[in-house]
Structure formats: structure tokens, C-alpha cells
Amino acid sequence: MDVVSDAISAVHLGHPESRRVRVGGSWCARLDPYDGAGFHVVLKGTCRLLTDSGTQVSLGVGDAVLLPHGAGHVLADSLADPAVARKRAAPAERWLAETAPGGRTAPAETELLCAKYRLDCSRMHPLMAELPEVVHLPSRVGSHLELRAAIDLLAGELDELRPGSSVALPSLLDLLLVYMIRSWMAEATCGAWPGALGDPVTGAALRALHGNPAAPWSNDRLAAEAGVSRPTLARRFTALVGRPPMAYLTWWRVILAATLLRDTTDTLATIADRVGYGSPYALSHAFAREFGITPGRYRAQATDRSGRASTPR
Structure with a gap:
């Protein structure tokens, strides 16, 4: 085991959850703080993310964002006024129900790949602890090639139930977590652990x-x-x-x-x-x-x- 693998294995609990979400029109969803980590990948369209602490990130096609400490946040088609966005945000449960097959009827202008991991935060390795509230990995030509390949594979598994999906899905989600942390370490300009391992x-x-x-x-x-x-x-x-x-x-x-x-x-x-x-x-x-x-x-x-x-x- 290497240090990054050990750091993840020490806190990882159970199987991650994931789904593909298609939304259209004007929308805004609230995701409460979570005892773990979550991520979103934009497969189509654009959206904005606003954390409870005020961090804002604009996301475009191919962008990935990791919330390693389970920060509460709002996802929306736009965030012209953060205070208004927080007030009009629908709870995640209702939002997911509306965007499930047979739910929302508006044309899908934005598609997201959403997932979350349960983590045991009582014994967080300092490498995991020093990850920022939001790790934004924008899509750029020639960057994060392994992460992009894993995203494509995961999106394909979510589009159609295939033999072996119950094994492939959690394995791909675990792989995405590793690739996102690896990508952050490769680009980090601060933090002790990228320097320590380098x-x-x-x-x-x-x-x-x-x-x-x-x-x-x-x-x-x-x-x-x-x-x-x-x-x-x-x-x-x-x-x-x-x-x-x-x-x-x-x-x-x-x-x-x-x-x-x-x-x-x-x-x-x-x-x-x-x-x-x-x-x-x-x-x-x-x-x-x-x-x-x-x-x-x-x-x-x-x-x-x-x-x-x-x-x-």
C-alpha cells in the first residue's frame, strides 16, 4: 500500500452512491452537509456551485468538483444572488425525485454525474484532512487523462444496466476518488502532503x-x-x-x-x-x-x- 491508498482506505466506509442527473429550465438544489465526501461532474451544459461557507465555483462541460469534507452546498443553473439561491433551493431529495426518469419534463440542458462516499472522519489521515473544502478540476485539453477516462466509463455504466454493473460501479467510483485526489496533489500550490510525498x-x-x-x-x-x-x-x-x-x-x-x-x-x-x-x-x-x-x-x-x-x- 502507498500513502494515498492507505489514507483513503483508513476512512472509506461501505459502497459509494451515484446517479446521473438531467435538469432543464431554472433549477436550484440544496445538498446538506454529509459525513463523508461528494463529487459532481458536468457532462452537459453549465451550472454553479455555492458552499455554505461562501465558496463559489462555475462549472462547465467536463469539469469535476470534489467536496472532500462533505460541505453543504447549493447547485443551480445560475447564482446571480447567493442569498436568493439559498432561499429558493429545493431539498436534494425533492430535486432528485424531480430529475428521476418520469419526473421533470423540461428538456435536459444540463447533465451531472453525482456521487458521495461515506467516510470515518474520526481518524482522518492528515493528507485527507488538508484537502481544501472544494477541489475544482476544470476540463482542459491534455489534463487529467486518467480521470476523464474513468468519468467516461462511469457515465456509460450509469446509462445502461449491464452484467457486472454491481461490481463495476463502486470500483469506478473508488477509482474516481483516487484520481481526483491524485490530480489535486499534482497541481497543489500549497499544503504539506504534496510536498512531503514529492x-x-x-x-x-x-x-x-x-x-x-x-x-x-x-x-x-x-x-x-x-x-x-x-x-x-x-x-x-x-x-x-x-x-x-x-x-x-x-x-x-x-x-x-x-x-x-x-x-x-x-x-x-x-x-x-x-x-x-x-x-x-x-x-x-x-x-x-x-x-x-x-x-x-x-x-x-x-x-x-x-x-x-x-x-x-
């Missing part, structure tokens, strides 16, 4: 820690892996990541343990071994220090949130 020393150290978190890492061993001295590693890693290498590893091991508690029925002893702790007691102590609850209680709460049938061990 730095040859810090990036190498992060890949090593995420590639084998259970290894008996030390500052000396990690510095050798990155090909620099221990002081150089400590200085660059801490400056870019915000904490020293071993402190980051301790934190990541606990986050990884939380993911395994949520997604598997492995015993605590097995999980401790997988994330690099010598005993279940040592893991329990570190886990309680980070989350304020025992691993067993965390697993029970995570099971309730995700609806999984895993049995606490």
Missing part, C-alpha cells in the same frame, strides 16, 4: 513505513532506507509531515489497527502482530491513548456505524 527523502521514508509498518523501525534504519543521515531525515521529515518519523509511525500503527478492527474479525493479538506491537496489551495501551477508548469498544462502535456483522474479539 520530497525524495521524506517520500522514501513514508513509503517504507507504509509498505511495512510492522517492521522494527528505528530512526537509524529509516535514515538508511532513505539514504540520508539520521539528523537530515529527522529535520526534513518533521518539517514536512509535522511530527518526527517514529511519532508518525506510532500514530499510523494505531490508525491501521483501527482499520483492521473495523474491517476484519481478527483477534487483537493478530492485529497487534500485523501492525508491529509485541503484545495485545501494548497495542491496547497505545490505542486508548490515541482514541480514548479500548479496542473492543471501538470495534463495537465501528460495527454499529458501518452495519458490518463482525464479531468483537
Whole structure:
């Protein structure tokens, strides 16, 4: 696993939801804050997006917009007056019902691909946490080629129910999330994590820690892996990541343990071994220090949130 994959996997819950929306005439829809992330892609026409905090984005054909923190927002054909737009916005449920087949009869001037992901925000990786409220990826010739290909594939799956769609749709949606975050990182002019992963020393150290978190890492061993001295590693890693290498590893091991508690029925002893702790007691102590609850209680709460049938061990 690489850092971006780990960051997404740590918070991703269940299967994403998606639909293709066709609207015409004058329209305005309100989408409430969501415990997760959402995105919209404009397949036809134009529209405007206004978040609750006041961020406005004009969207054209091929534009994609990711709301990684589930910000409440309004989508509309136009937003000449944001205050008026908020007042006249229809709730998302009614808007989606109107735009469903057999609903709105106005010619479809705008087509949108809309989706949302459930995320466990209690243990957000800092890479995900530092994503801006709105990630706007405008359509430009020669840019975001992988993202455009995935959008085309997803739109095709939504147009017609085909054999294997129940597997293809969530997989394509997960792929879109990866591509949107990857595109943001490639173009980001601020933020620590694009710089951290792009730095040859810090990036190498992060890949090593995420590639084998259970290894008996030390500052000396990690510095050798990155090909620099221990002081150089400590200085660059801490400056870019915000904490020293071993402190980051301790934190990541606990986050990884939380993911395994949520997604598997492995015993605590097995999980401790997988994330690099010598005993279940040592893991329990570190886990309680980070989350304020025992691993067993965390697993029970995570099971309730995700609806999984895993049995606490």
C-alpha cells in the first residue's frame, strides 16, 4: 500500500452512491452537509456551485468538483444572488425525485454525474484532512487523462444496466476518488502532503513505513532506507509531515489497527502482530491513548456505524 491508498482506505466506509442527473429550465438544489465526501461532474451544459461557507465555483462541460469534507452546498443553473439561491433551493431529495426518469419534463440542458462516499472522519489521515473544502478540476485539453477516462466509463455504466454493473460501479467510483485526489496533489500550490510525498527523502521514508509498518523501525534504519543521515531525515521529515518519523509511525500503527478492527474479525493479538506491537496489551495501551477508548469498544462502535456483522474479539 502507498500513502494515498492507505489514507483513503483508513476512512472509506461501505459502497459509494451515484446517479446521473438531467435538469432543464431554472433549477436550484440544496445538498446538506454529509459525513463523508461528494463529487459532481458536468457532462452537459453549465451550472454553479455555492458552499455554505461562501465558496463559489462555475462549472462547465467536463469539469469535476470534489467536496472532500462533505460541505453543504447549493447547485443551480445560475447564482446571480447567493442569498436568493439559498432561499429558493429545493431539498436534494425533492430535486432528485424531480430529475428521476418520469419526473421533470423540461428538456435536459444540463447533465451531472453525482456521487458521495461515506467516510470515518474520526481518524482522518492528515493528507485527507488538508484537502481544501472544494477541489475544482476544470476540463482542459491534455489534463487529467486518467480521470476523464474513468468519468467516461462511469457515465456509460450509469446509462445502461449491464452484467457486472454491481461490481463495476463502486470500483469506478473508488477509482474516481483516487484520481481526483491524485490530480489535486499534482497541481497543489500549497499544503504539506504534496510536498512531503514529492520530497525524495521524506517520500522514501513514508513509503517504507507504509509498505511495512510492522517492521522494527528505528530512526537509524529509516535514515538508511532513505539514504540520508539520521539528523537530515529527522529535520526534513518533521518539517514536512509535522511530527518526527517514529511519532508518525506510532500514530499510523494505531490508525491501521483501527482499520483492521473495523474491517476484519481478527483477534487483537493478530492485529497487534500485523501492525508491529509485541503484545495485545501494548497495542491496547497505545490505542486508548490515541482514541480514548479500548479496542473492543471501538470495534463495537465501528460495527454499529458501518452495519458490518463482525464479531468483537
